[in-house]
Amino acid sequence: MYALIDGNNFYVSCERVFAPRLAGKPVVVLSSNDGACIARSNEAKDLGVKMAQPWFQVRHLEKTAGLIAVSANHELYGDMSARMMAIEARYAPRQEVYSIDESFLDFDGVREDRVAVGRHMRAAILKETGIPTSVGFGATKTLAKLANNIAKSADRNPGVHPASLAQVCDFGRLSQDALDALFAATPVGAVWGVGRRTTEKLEAGGIRTVLDLLRADITTLRRQFSVVLEKTLRELHGTSCMALDDAPPTRQQILVSRSFGTPITQVDGILEAVSEFASRAAERLRQQGSVAGAIGIYFMTSPFRASDRQHSVNVTIPLPRPTDDTAALMHAAEMAVRTQFRTGFRYAKAGAILTDLQSTGHEQGELDLFAPVDEPAAPAPDPRAKLMTAMDALNNRFGRDSVRLGSTAVATNGADVAVWAMKQERRSPRYTTRWDEMPVVRA
Amino acid sequence: MDSPDDFADGAPVGRDGPAAPAVRRTSSAFGTPGLDSTVRRHDLNDVFIRHQDATFMMRAAGSDMHGAGIDDGDTLLVDRALTARHGSVVIAVVEGELRCRRLERPAAGSGRRPPVRLVADAPVAPIEITEDTPLEVWGVVTTVIKSLL
Numbered sequence: 001m002y003a004l005i006d007g008n009n010f011y012v013s014c015e016r017v018f019a020p021r022l023a024g025k026p027v028v029v030l031s032s033n034d035g036a037c038i039a040r041s042n043e044a045k046d047l048g049v050k051m052a053q054p055w056f057q058v059r060h061l062e063k064t065a066g067l068i069a070v071s072a073n074h075e076l077y078g079d080m081s082a083r084m085m086a087i088e089a090r091y092a093p094r095q096e097v098y099s100i101d102e103s104f105l106d107f108d109g110v111r112e113d114r115v116a117v118g119r120h121m122r123a124a125i126l127k128e129t130g131i132p133t134s135v136g137f138g139a140t141k142t143l144a145k146l147a148n149n150i151a152k153s154a155d156r157n158p159g160v161h162p163a164s165l166a167q168v169c170d171f172g173r174l175s176q177d178a179l180d181a182l183f184a185a186t187p188v189g190a191v192w193g194v195g196r197r198t199t200e201k202l203e204a205g206g207i208r209t210v211l212d213l214l215r216a217d218i219t220t221l222r223r224q225f226s227v228v229l230e231k232t233l234r235e236l237h238g239t240s241c242m243a244l245d246d247a248p249p250t251r252q253q254i255l256v257s258r259s260f261g262t263p264i265t266q267v268d269g270i271l272e273a274v275s276e277f278a279s280r281a282a283e284r285l286r287q288q289g290s291v292a293g294a295i296g297i298y299f300m301t302s303p304f305r306a307s308d309r310q311h312s313v314n315v316t317i318p319l320p321r322p323t324d325d326t327a328a329l330m331h332a333a334e335m336a337v338r339t340q341f342r343t344g345f346r347y348a349k350a351g352a353i354l355t356d357l358q359s360t361g362h363e364q365g366e367l368d369l370f371a372p373v374d375e376p377a378a379p380a381p382d383p384r385a386k387l388m389t390a391m392d393a394l395n396n397r398f399g400r401d402s403v404r405l406g407s408t409a410v411a412t413n414g415a416d417v418a419v420w421a422m423k424q425e426r427r428s429p430r431y432t433t434r435w436d437e438m439p440v441v442r443a
Numbered sequence: 444m445d446s447p448d449d450f451a452d453g454a455p456v457g458r459d460g461p462a463a464p465a466v467r468r469t470s471s472a473f474g475t476p477g478l479d480s481t482v483r484r485h486d487l488n489d490v491f492i493r494h495q496d497a498t499f500m501m502r503a504a505g506s507d508m509h510g511a512g513i514d515d516g517d518t519l520l521v522d523r524a525l526t527a528r529h530g531s532v533v534i535a536v537v538e539g540e541l542r543c544r545r546l547e548r549p550a551a552g553s554g555r556r557p558p559v560r561l562v563a564d565a566p567v568a569p570i571e572i573t574e575d576t577p578l579e580v581w582g583v584v585t586t587v588i589k590s591l592l
Contacts (some may be wrong), residue, residue, distance in 0.1 A: 020579075021539030083496040126498035128524050130581075184577040263587035312495070432499060439535055443513050443543035 001107040001137060001172055002144040002244075003118065005088050005125075007081075008132045008152065010101035011039035014080045015070055016437050017130035018431045026067045028053050030426065032293055032356060038072060042156055071427040074294040074356050078316025079432045082298060083129045086312050091121045093304055096244045099253050100296075100355055104141055106244050118168035124377075137170040141242045142235035145192040146210070147171045150182055160185065183210035193232045198225065210236070254292070256281045257351025263302070267341045270350060271300050271334060277352035278333040282326040285354055286392055291322035293356030295329050297336040302348035313340040315433065322358050325384055326391070329354070488552045497524035499582065501534065501541070508532070508543050510564025517589050519543065521582035535561055536579040537570055543584065544570065 007013055011029040016022045024042035029219065035055040037044075049058050050211050061067035081100045089095045092105035107114060118410050119137040125133050134155065136148025151169035154161035161182060171179060188207055189199035201224070214236055222230055231241045256277040264270055272295055285292055300312030317332045333352055429437035492498045503517045509531050513519065519534075527533045529548045534541050544561035547569070551557065559572040572578045 018541075020536040020541065020581075023539070056564045086496045128494065130523070219503060310495075342486075438518070439499070440504050441501045441519070441541040442545045443505045443508040443515075443517075443519075 001110070001114070001139060002141050003092070003105040003107050003114070004098075004136045004138075004141070004144040004148040005103055005105065005121065005133050006099075006148060007084060007101035008155075009039055009041050010131070010132060011072065011077055012041045013043075013131045014077050015073070015428055016041075017080070018076075019428065026061070026065060028055075028058070028067065028069050030069055030071050031358070032072045032074075032427075037069075045133055069426060072356065073428050073430060074318055075316045075430040075433045076428065078294065078296045078353075078355070079314065080129060080131060081296075082314025084125055084131055084133070085124050085298075085314070086300065088121060089300075089303055091117060094244055096111075097255060097257065097353075098353065099255065100353065104144065114170045114172065115168050118170065118387050122167060135168045137168075137172055139172065139238045140235040140240040141244075142192050142232055143171055143238065146190065146236075148188070149190050150186065150221060182209055183214060186210045186217070188213050191232060191236065193228060194227070198229060201225070227258055227291075246316075252286045252355075252357060254281045254354040254357070255351060256284075256353075257298075257350045260347065263305075263308075263346035263348050264299075265343070265346055265352075267337065267343075270341060270347060271337050273350045274299070274333045274352055275330050277350065278329045279326050281352050281399065282324060282329045282388075283353050283392055285324045285357070286388060289360050290357045291324045291360050292319065292329070292354035293322045293358060294318045294354070295332050295336075296353040296355060297333050297340075297351075298353075299337070299347045299350035301345050304318075305346070305348070308346050311342060311345045311346065315340055316355070318356075322356070324360065324388065326388060327384075370377065467503045488560070491520055492522075493585070494522050497523050497582075498585075501543075501566035503543060503587075506544075507563035507565045507567045511545060512587050512589075513543060513564075513584075514589065517587050519584050520586040520588070523582040525583040525585070527580045527583050532584040534581040534584060535570075536581055537561070537576075541581060542570075546578075546580070 012022075012027045015027065015029065022041075024043065025041070026047050026049075027041040028037040028044050028049055029039040036052045037055065037058065038052065040049050040051070041192065044067060047058075047061055049061070049067070055069060058067065059069075062069065064115065077100060084101070085095070085097050085103055088103050088105060092107055094106040096104040098104055101245075107117075110117065114137050118137065122133050122135055125131055134148050134151040136146065136151050137143045138144035138147045147169040150161055150165055151167055154163065154169065155166035162178075165182075174182070186209060187199075188202050188210055189196070190193055191210060191213070192300060194202070194213075202208075202213065205224070207216055213233065217231075218230070218233060221233065235241050239399055258273065258277070259275070278295065280295075281295075294316050296316040298312065298314035298379070300314075301308050301310050303310060313336075315336045317336055319328065319332060323329065328392045329352075429439070431437060431439045451496075461510050488495075499521045501521055503513050503519055504515060513532070521534050525531075527546050527548075529546065529550065531546045532543065533546050534543055535576045536542075537544075538560065542561070544563060547558075547560040547562050549557040559578060561570040561578075563569070570576070
């Protein structure tokens with residue numbers, strides 16, 4: 001049995017923790033590069049603000065409806081995420097941090113009433129961090145995601161689903177009839193892994209709800225759709241096809257992490273691991289044609305070794321300019337480890353997460369080959385980009401890590417990393433990570 | 444890089460930063476007993492931060508809480524995992540703003556319920572908690588850091 005926990009309107013919730021005046025108001029968080037709405041409070045959703053909608057299209061709501069826009073504060077979100085994830089990790093022996101605000105927990109072998117555990121966890125996260133969450137339980141990761149989705153919509157739109165499923169929803173204790181009713185009321189596009197195009201195709205074939213999908217003929221679907229949909233369908237039917245740490249990558253962030261077989265106690269070990277993660281994440285970044293505006297690094301002891309002293313680090317480093325350069329990312333990662341590492345702890349897990357992803361406008365590889373010839377000449381690629389492309393090509397051909405940068409390599413523009421020149425007029429203070437930006441309280 | 448682990452004057456406190464390495468690696472064939480991982484230098488985090496994931500720092504502005512030892516510019520450690528009791532110094536949300544006050548919630552005796560109030564430790568009017576202005580405790584102040592420089 002899996003649980004999926006995620007933060008409700010996570011970025012907005014982070015902002016509200018330190019600015020309580022934002023509670024109950026329509027709030028959007030804008031991406032740092034292009035001013036698209038990347039998070040919306042429920043009140044903003046009610047105003048009709050769509051996900052990823054450009055700010056200029058909704059700007060008028062500032063005056064007419066009191067809409068409040070803030071710029072993304074990735075450092076704050078990274079730290080609040082770290083706190084949330086650490087609390088979640090107390091509730092199950094295995095956790096997969098899936099994105100900045102979502103994690104899967106493995107509840108196999110947990111004997112207690114799951115809904116009660118879920119409510120306890122939700123209450124602990126809310127009390128300790130101020131972030132409201134939703135919890136879904138299901139026999140597979142896809143079902144846990146769907147249960148989470150229902151927990152959220154039952155909370156947000158009373159009447160759509162039974163109120164008892166709000167906030168925490170456990171498919172495992174619902175009857176087949178109750179499940180069918182839920183699935184009939186849930187559009188097929190709500191299923192994890194069913195994208196917009198697949199949804200359109202399914203709807204054209206008369207499959208509109210999750211229940212329709214479950215009752216569809218699997219062989220017909222197999223002919224029409226990819227193996228991914230078949231996997232999704234099997235997961236929906238309760239056959240687990242995805243283990244923990246085995247999820248399709250999201251495009252909003254790239255996460256590479258690993259639990260260590262033997263705990264690491266020395267800074268060199270953490271440096272090595274984190275450099276490797278940063279390098280692997282950078283490779284994925286280039287594959288999908290994105291650059292990252294921030295890199296998060298975490299390493300932590302195991303809460304399940306009760307005799308060990310506990311420590312966890314999770315820092316987000318905004319990059320001076322968005323990059324896909326392995327060396328720049330590794331350098332930031334190294335700085336994070338060197339400033340945060342503490343001796344005397346047995347670290348059990350570490351990871352790197354690239355966030356604030358932005359498109360470079362072109363994907364690597366074959367896409368370029370098909371670019372129209374008469375397109376205005378692109379600016380000559382800078383030598384570093386060439387180096388990265390060459391490195392990826394060699395690693396593809398000769399196997400991962402045939403070529404890599406030394407973990408101590410300092411980028412030629414490495415000095416930039418220390419200059420945190422983020423010009424953002426609407427950004428809130430980095431309350432929890434900057435000594436001179438901490439919240440001020442009237443005393 | 445700024446770091447929450449550095450105090451205002453920039454000296455690393457409680458953590459082994461690169462500026463002042465606490466551990467010097469040597470290649471002694473006999474091992475280095477000083478590196479025994481169970482031996483650790485005094486670390487303020489161990490003593491003052493009881494709930495790592497729930498502790499936040501705030502800067503005090505004003506002198507209404509002077510009597511509680513909190514002065515303008517002091518740094519407060521605020522633990523959200525603790526439950527505020529009668530007499531706790533808390534961060535409360537008042538009219539959409541964070542305020543530091545002492546919680547007054549006397550135990551209910553016989554008869555009428557005593558009023559719940561957020562009081563200052565200076566001659567300032569208390570904030571009465573009523574049905575219209577419910578009590579919203581953000582966290583409990585556990586520690587005051589005061590720089591003497």
